[in-house]
Amino acid sequence: MSTIKDIAKEAGVSIATVSIVLNGKGKERKISEETQTRIYTIAQQLNYVPNQSAKKLRVAQEDSYAIAFYWATDFRINYLARITLGIQEGIMKQNKNIRLTVMPYKVDQLEKLMKSTQNEFFNGIIIANMSDKDMEFLNTDFVPPCPIVLFNRESPKFSSVTMDNYKVGQSVARHFLDKGLFDAGVLTHDTTFPIMRQWMQGFLDTYRDAGHAIGEENIFLCQTSSASAFEVCKRIHAERRMPRAMFCESDVLAHGMLFACHELGIAIPDAVEVFTVGINMPEINDYTVPSLSRIDIPMGEIGEDCLHLVVDLIEKKQPMPTVEYLEGKKIIGQSSPLG
8 A cells, every 4th residue: 555655755755745745735846737636646656544544444344434525505306216216226236344434525625524424434435416626626626535536627637427518518519500599599507617517618609600600698697496496587588588499408497488378378399499417317307397308417327437446446457537428319309309
């Protein structure tokens, strides 16, 4: 098992410098960012485990693992069930005794939770729903006590199971463009969510490249609820600004839009077509009226693959970092049929 002495030798610095950096005090002690990054990278490559966790790791039973699932508690609770079912499937396929602990945290406060639980022992960690601030913490000051896998995020430091999220937005845009729907808009929760930013950018860039750039006036911001989407859609209609095609960045928003159009007597898909990203259980979107066209995010499959990957990393069957990609499934419903 690697020690800080090994890291110091590889990095060409003193043991004291390594200790300062790995204790998160590099910036405070004015150690250059380049040196800090080099130390963190080497620690990751050498599979360094802090002493306290290492002692516990040595006494852990063979083929018996404790895995933590860090989950941000916000509107995305709607698809927690899909992910945990996938992780459960992964556990059941392993011939091992695996204990899963869900660790809820608030958006932007991953650092606070991880520091408060740093003395708890886990063989591996899966982290979901990181914000930009959470990712900055992981990518800079944080030294992992054990293998970590990120859910639908990418990082130069950590393994992940993810998607080409930019491609999701591209796919929706091409669906509309192929039908000649050039007057389009985006109904979005919040432009600060990293994955949604990628969805939107892929959508907007594809429209722009096709010669039909979408202006800021057609990007409609609402809160993270169907009720908020309902109110925003009513306002857009009252202002006579309803586009011919709407990309709703989650089915939570799409449900609000469907209800607004029902209340206002707006025919879908005749007057406006709706395409969304499926995060809820598929049957919830299959049995709306009309049923929703969507790119379904394979939450369960990502969760299951995260579980398999973290076990492989624990057992050193995969190098760190390892990145695996999955594809979303395009499902055509009644809200935006094929042309």
